Amino acid sequence: MAFLKKIFSRSDSAETPASPEAPQQTEALPTEDETVTSGGVFARLKSRLSRTSSALTQRIEALVPGKTTIDDEYLDELEEVFLSADVGVKTTMEIMDLVRENVGRSLKVPGDIQPFLRREIGRMISLPAKAETEPAKPHVILVIGVNGSGKTTTTGKLAHKFIGQGKKVVLAAADTFRAAAIEQLAMWAERTGAHIVKHQHGADPSAVAYDATKAALSRHADVLLIDTAGRLHTKSNLMDELSKIERVIGRDIPGAPHETWLVLDGTTGQNALNQARQFLQSVKITGFVLTKLDSTSKGGAIIGIIRELGVPVRYIGIGEGVEDLQEFDAESFVDAIFGVSPSAACEKEEKHV
Numbered sequence: 001m002a003f004l005k006k007i008f009s010r011s012d013s014a015e016t017p018a019s020p021e022a023p024q025q026t027e028a029l030p031t032e033d034e035t036v037t038s039g040g041v042f043a044r045l046k047s048r049l050s051r052t053s054s055a056l057t058q059r060i061e062a063l064v065p066g067k068t069t070i071d072d073e074y075l076d077e078l079e080e081v082f083l084s085a086d087v088g089v090k091t092t093m094e095i096m097d098l099v100r101e102n103v104g105r106s107l108k109v110p111g112d113i114q115p116f117l118r119r120e121i122g123r124m125i126s127l128p129a130k131a132e133t134e135p136a137k138p139h140v141i142l143v144i145g146v147n148g149s150g151k152t153t154t155t156g157k158l159a160h161k162f163i164g165q166g167k168k169v170v171l172a173a174a175d176t177f178r179a180a181a182i183e184q185l186a187m188w189a190e191r192t193g194a195h196i197v198k199h200q201h202g203a204d205p206s207a208v209a210y211d212a213t214k215a216a217l218s219r220h221a222d223v224l225l226i227d228t229a230g231r232l233h234t235k236s237n238l239m240d241e242l243s244k245i246e247r248v249i250g251r252d253i254p255g256a257p258h259e260t261w262l263v264l265d266g267t268t269g270q271n272a273l274n275q276a277r278q279f280l281q282s283v284k285i286t287g288f289v290l291t292k293l294d295s296t297s298k299g300g301a302i303i304g305i306i307r308e309l310g311v312p313v314r315y316i317g318i319g320e321g322v323e324d325l326q327e328f329d330a331e332s333f334v335d336a337i338f339g340v341s342p343s344a345a346c347e348k349e350e351k352h353v
């Protein structure tokens, strides 16, 4: 137990949680050289999720020495690992029920646990795929979230991703509240080659959305990404502002916004889940983006978020660089957390090429 406590405290002190109310802003964009690591897409995911992986797998491995059976003490400690890794009470109970049901069957010795968890958690967080439909043109994506969650950075990274897929992208700098946000998005536009529509600091965000909608239509853009100011679901004036933006876009592009993505700061662990739950009560959210998973051991929260809210996680942020946004794939996520054999890792890289 003393050993476990030591691991817990080491990992906790490595944490750099960002309070939604007191964001740490970095205005300058990191250069590509600073952010692109060697190795493929899966290798990068695995290395960036190493803190979360340690919080789960190393602690689970630490339960094994000396133990040859899966007894009640082992199960209690396993449960503790999930709770400490911010998976959440409800989802932890669900995982533990599954484990208990299988003890003595597919789970005979502690060494059977990790492969079992990889398979079962992978299944738990794989949501059924939506039927593929031709995306509307322009496909309008509204990016929302609390202060400092990573909205502007995510919007920039998304622009890079879509442009890389050969799409024409228009960015709307509808975060007119934070002066630097307009500048920050303009830098992303310059860097990615996206067209940006921006007004002055303090301008009406729906006026920006209106102009951006017109620009996206006249330029025949494939995607319109709208970055919005940080807001809490409890601030009714800010939620009204969001409704106004939605109305303005919807007037010119029927059905828009086609997507509303809530950006959640992954370093806040269970708070991200609570925040998402509260936003869902007032906004129709079609997907989540979990950011900053590279700087947290609380990435296990994603398991609870998907399981408890049933809304897909579309992307995950794993660094500050332009390439550090990956489409969320449940199988790759659990493989990165619970480990895959070197040969399976090679196959994964090939799949991503």
Ligand SMILES: Nc1nc2c(ncn2[C@@H]2O[C@H](COP(=O)(O)OP(=O)(O)OP(=O)(O)O)[C@@H](O)[C@H]2O)c(=O)[nH]1
Pocket: 023, 024, 025, 026, 027, 145, 146, 147, 148, 149, 150, 151, 152, 153, 154, 175, 178, 181, 229, 230, 231, 291, 292, 293, 294, 295, 316, 317, 318, 319, 320, 324
């Ligand atoms: N390590 C890491 N940092 C990130 C990631 N995504 C965003 N950030 C950093 O988080 C900080 C806040 O990001 P922003 O994109 O400015 O956040 P925002 O939600 O637009 O902020 P407001 O406009 O104030 O609401 C910046 O320093 C980003 O570089 C990520 O995936 N990993």
